[in-house]
Amino acid sequence: MGRPVKEKSLTQQDVINAAIACLDQEGEAALGVNRVARELGIKPPAIYKHLDGNVALRRAVALTIWQQYIEWSRQQTNGLEDPQALLRAGGSATRDFARSYPHRYRVMTQFQLNLQDPETAPLIQEVFRFLKRVLQSYNLSETKLIDAMRMVNAAITGFITIEQAGLMTLERSTDASYEVMIDALVVAIQHIQKVDS
Template sequence: MPRAGLTAAAVTEAAAELADEVGLAHLSMGLVAERLSVKPPSLYKHVDGHADLVHRIAVLAATELGDALRDATQGRAGTDALVAAARAMRTYVTTHPGRYAAGNNVRPLAPDDDLTRARQRTLESFSAVLRGYDLDPTDEVHALRTLRSMLHGFATLEAEGSFRFDTDIDESFTWMLTLVDRGLQATS
């Protein structure tokens, strides 16, 4: 009989928190069961195993990131929207590195997968940011890929503690955003 109050969503949230704490690579069903004070077999009443659990974390992460980007950029355009989106993504990645990693490492299982829909929300927010730059439509995909790549790279490196120079990381972040903003303005 399933433990009262234990649901797939509760298992997913506990696993996502653990992934943020110990890293996605170290996440195991045993650790999740320990966190929830149950035996590992009890988890299989709610999720279909480790791969299913990581997929659920990926959907959660993509949804949360999409919401954060939407909320940060709503009512903003141009440079203001770019800065707001960049800060929202940086904050999400550095606060939730394990679940963000799941969001990037898992592939959709089918065309109608919840993960596809959740990721689309993120892309829509970034696309809205780029609309403020009046880009040629043929350049929009390139700009979208560039923006996501730069923000992903910076935030992931920061979350991993890979910036080793004494220079202030916030200054580097601002410098990068200025470079991106000027580049986008120059191409429009």
């Protein structure tokens, strides 16, 4: 990371950035106050002035990664209006983020967002806004919209999780299978639109 940050000029963002650098290099086991302090060239107590221990550190890192992911997805889908194109671009953006930053993706998806939490609620609302953009042309009721959102999220997250775990061992391109799944999601959303609640 370059020269160590002096303890007195250390900011919370410095700590988070160092933690993400450790995460990228070494995986989730590196998300600890002691490891991040070594990365910064400081003593661990200096971090406690900004984040109260490992749980707070992991939370701050997860929130930052969520913000990075949302911005990544926004850039990948900017200017698109067609719902199917949005779904494909959003699905590709999520998978590309997971491939580019596998440790970040795991930390992000293991962190539970809560609408009652003032720090995480805006992130959930941003994800909901995107999914509503994808699904708006289907004119779904609120119940059907929730079903469709859950299905899309479960399919994409599940595929990526299984892929990252190395469990897709059959001789078939995972890229091709992912494209088929996205196409199938379009058909499944149309099915949700037609069925009675």
